[in-house]
Amino acid sequence: MKTPEQLLSIVEKTLGEIAYPVVPPGLYEPISYTLQGGGKRIRPVLALMCYNAFCQDVEKVLPAALAIEIYHNHTLLHDDLMDHAEVRRSRPTVHVKWDANTAILSGDTMLIMACRFMQQTDAVRKSEMMDLFIRTMDEICQGQQYDMNFENRADVTETEYIEMIRLKTSVLLGCAAKMGALCANASETDAQALYDFAMNVGLAFQLRDDYLDVYGDPEVFGKAIGGDIRCGKKTFLLIRALGKMNDEGRARMLQTLHNANLDPDEKVNAIRAIYDELSIDKECQEAIEAFYNKAKENLEQTSLSAEAKDYLWSFAQTLLNRQK
């Protein structure tokens, strides 16, 4: 089996070799810019690994793996526009470097391009792969809508939050893993177990994101701690804390969170003090651990060799052990 690093270099090489039409001017430059922006390429590497766990000729799953990566970058492009985010991977976002209309149209074109790559798949279960891809893209739109709706709601439950991050981020990891399995013509049981494995890794990964924002080592984390608190974002930590408080405590906490006159650093400290008092840090770690264990169980359920399981589990661990 090829190492994640070897597969990453195959992904980067293939992405770098995409031949973009030169006309009309302005349509494909933002797409090339976005796809050349780096990133960890977790999804295509995962698709290649899951394929490689069954079969040798990893090139076969490349079109599907790239389709997923292209679609992922499409969502980043349109989400950044919707969020008015100005920087992505240390570079100006497309709507800043070009303009909003360019971001809309190039983003649409990327979505179509993703479908074209998926359609280039040469595998007996191609139709099933396309079905999975389309269902996943639809779920991701639902996740984004939930995320937008939650901004205006004070009563988001933990279950709702988990479902939102599942749809917005984890199903694409599940899709990538299952895509590799389907392309390798694995059994339905194996394909579904790998989907669940990657989805649970994704959930753990996302909760860890919430955790690191407050409890990460600022030196290693690479950005200021407490960004989510500063912008009043609903996270697992916040929702769990609110759920453990009485009405009065809840009101006071929300007041602190949305107090525009409070110094941002003081706000972060005040909110973190509440988290500490309620042991939210420990509980968040436990929730991460629970998804982590589910993912491990899912992997155990597959018919893969011990070696192949180790191979996939190591990758999951590198994702989950990241400090930034």
Added chain:
Amino acid sequence: MKTPEQLLSIVEKTLGEIAYPVVPPGLYEPISYTLQGGGKRIRPVLALMCYNAFCQDVEKVLPAALAIEIYHNHTLLHDDLMDHAEVRRSRPTVHVKWDANTAILSGDTMLIMACRFMQQTDAVRKSEMMDLFIRTMDEICQGQQYDMNFENRADVTETEYIEMIRLKTSVLLGCAAKMGALCANASETDAQALYDFAMNVGLAFQLRDDYLDVYGDPEVFGKAIGGDIRCGKKTFLLIRALGKMNDEGRARMLQTLHNANLDPDEKVNAIRAIYDELSIDKECQEAIEAFYNKAKENLEQTSLSAEAKDYLWSFAQTLLNRQK
């Protein structure tokens, strides 16, 4: 063969029966709103007619026909956002009734929905149909980009303009017609001839749009004459007129067109007077006629019965003879 009216009612009924998920709130309402907004449903009806010219069971091509209509409405939704258009089919556009972010995300979801409908096709040549659909969607994005680029260019040639409208609007008509043929497993020659037929009808249709804007009967046209002149839009008439003038005349005409101090009605009269003097009205009619004749030739090249040819030609004529 079913009449266009019968096929239209099948399309409307099927569109009306689409079951939208009820959650997340806000994602599917704009899609339902857009798809229930009426319109002539030219593209799905054309797909059904082209299928019906070969086969009886028109239900078979319905998923593909709806995919095309849904995609078409996706482009209207995103184009209206990019153009800041406030009204579509006498109702507020999605970004006005909701907001820009809703228009972006619901529009993306419609594109994915279109792919899902196409993927539901049950036909031996399904993969070829999906290829055609994806290629066409890509071409339409190119057409939209050309259209946007042309706004900032004073030197757009007639050839470039025709290519822009071909990509932006005519290829989807071609795609609809060919989709019907492919679904009916028609010969490649017939499928391509029907594509060219509908594409040329589309080009004639689009030039007629340019013509009616200046020379339509205001009573029948349903809106004020000269809208394109008022907003300084590049049309076939304008590009043809500019091409027939010397540098001095061209400069004077563009000055008139972009003179913000000139009364709009006077501007329309002044520009129309130039068109009249240069016989642009007659030349535009001839250009329409030329595409119309090409379409007729394309239809003749098919192996269809005289009856089936008449059937499709009558539909093309109703499109081209419209006065609004």
